[in-house]
Amino acid sequence: MPTILGQNQYGKAENRVVRIVRDGGTHHIKDLNVSIALSGDMGEVHHSGSNANVLPTDTTKNTVYAFAKEFGIESAEQFGIHLARHFVTSQEAIHRARIRIEEYAWERIPASRKASRSGGAEKAGHSFVRKGQETRLAQITYDGNDWQIISGLTDLTVLNSTNSEFWGYLKDKYTTLEEAYDRILATDVSARWRHNWTSDAQPVPNWEKSYARTKRHLLEAFAETYSLSLQQTLYQMGSRVIDSRSEIDEIRFSLPNNHHFLVDLEPLGLKNDNEVYFAADRPYGLIEATVLRDGAEAGIPVDLTNL
Incomplete structure (x- = not known):
């Protein structure tokens, strides 16, 4: 019986990132749990195992930490917008990005x-x-x-x-x-x-x-x-x-x-x-x-x- 590939996505789930902004003696904290799901032209990786169109999930994790440094975290929504836009516009094979974020609020x-x-x-x-x-x-x-x-x-x-x-x-x-x-x-x-x-x-x-x-x-x-x-x-x-x-x-x-643990950003x-x-x-x-x-x-x- 012939088969076809249906809906699929991949990514890195539950990336815990804590961003501290130090304003003198007053600090500000953003604490997020970020899950990334990417989909697009992924037929070959499922059919033949070719990774030519696959951005490693480890790279998506690194992007979360790098963006926390480069853009900061103004809000969960804006941070997710930065990430989704980046993945879809920077990789031709990726047509859709889904970013799910849980924010843990602190007083x-x-x-x-x-x-x-x-x-x-x-x-x-x-x-x-x-x-x-x-x-x-x-x-x-x-x-x-x-x-x-x-x-x-x-x-x-x-x-x-x-x-x-x-x-x-x-x-x-x-x-x-x-x-x-x-x-x-x-x-x-x-x-x-x-x-x-x-x-x-x-x-x-x-x-x-x-x-x-x-x-x-x-x-x-x-x-x-x-x-x-x-x-x-x-x-x-x-x-x-x-x-x-x-x-x-x-x-x-x-x-x-x-x-x-401090994230090693030097490789980035x-x-x-x-x-x-x-x-x-x-x-x-x-x-x-x-x-x-x-x-x-x-x-x-x-x-x-x-x-």
């Missing part, structure tokens, strides 16, 4: 009142929290006499576009990671905290106020910590909560290190001055720890997935 983390009074308001210019933000969690345990109240959140995505380093670590013959003295620090905060309210005889905390202010302390500590490691940032976040919220005795964190004849990054989703470092009030005993389950 600035406001400086704390303490930082503002000390002239540190500018620190918030490089600290962001993903819009849409977190899922709130709670676990309530009661045995007829005592209560255990664990509050928390997950998927609170935060990013510092500077004020983070990583160097001076152990090295062996398998170590290839280069030391970093100005890097992006990003994580999805998963945190659980235990209240010291355990009895009906105690005054009941204002749970809404406690949650809102605990989250605020987490964000402010993340934004205001000049980080030499994600572990250091974790401890500062936990300490800020314990020091600031008398109703909380323990907080446990699970923080993935969401790596952002472009310089990448801490502007264009590849946002890797796996594998990732995973940092976990508990911060306790001095004298308190641990009471949060180690396996956070049980909450």
Whole structure:
């Protein structure tokens, strides 16, 4: 039975690109997930395997990063227009380009009142929290006499576009990671905290106020910590909560290190001055720890997935 080739396209899917624009101490961020599909005169590659009309998908990926540098990212729509126009007009065999873009919006983390009074308001210019933000969690345990109240959140995505380093670590013959003295620090905060309210005889905390202010302390500590490691940032976040919220005795964190790697643009004849990054989703470092009030005993389950 004879066959014919129907609708077809090819391209590179889910190219994660983060573009940072540095305006003094205030930074601007665009975070996109770009998928490219090209179609046109592609019969021979399917019938005979000839690649004469095929622009490599690796080239389309490189184009995304190069255009992020050359044109910037004014909007997802305009960036997609640049890409589609380029592919169709620069390659005779390509008749149609489909660009699908997901944009992940970020909001600035406001400086704390303490930082503002000390002239540190500018620190918030490089600290962001993903819009849409977190899922709130709670676990309530009661045995007829005592209560255990664990509050928390997950998927609170935060990013510092500077004020983070990583160097001076152990090295062996398998170590290839280069030391970093100005890097992006990003994580999805998963945190659980235990209240010291355990009895009906105690005054009941204002749970809404406690949650809102605990989250605020987490964000402010993340934004205001000049980080030499994600572990250091974790401890500062936990300490800020314990020091600031008398109703909380323990907080446990699970923080993935969401790596952002500088893209090597030199093969494309472009310089990448801490502007264009590849946002890797796996594998990732995973940092976990508990911060306790001095004298308190641990009471949060180690396996956070049980909450």
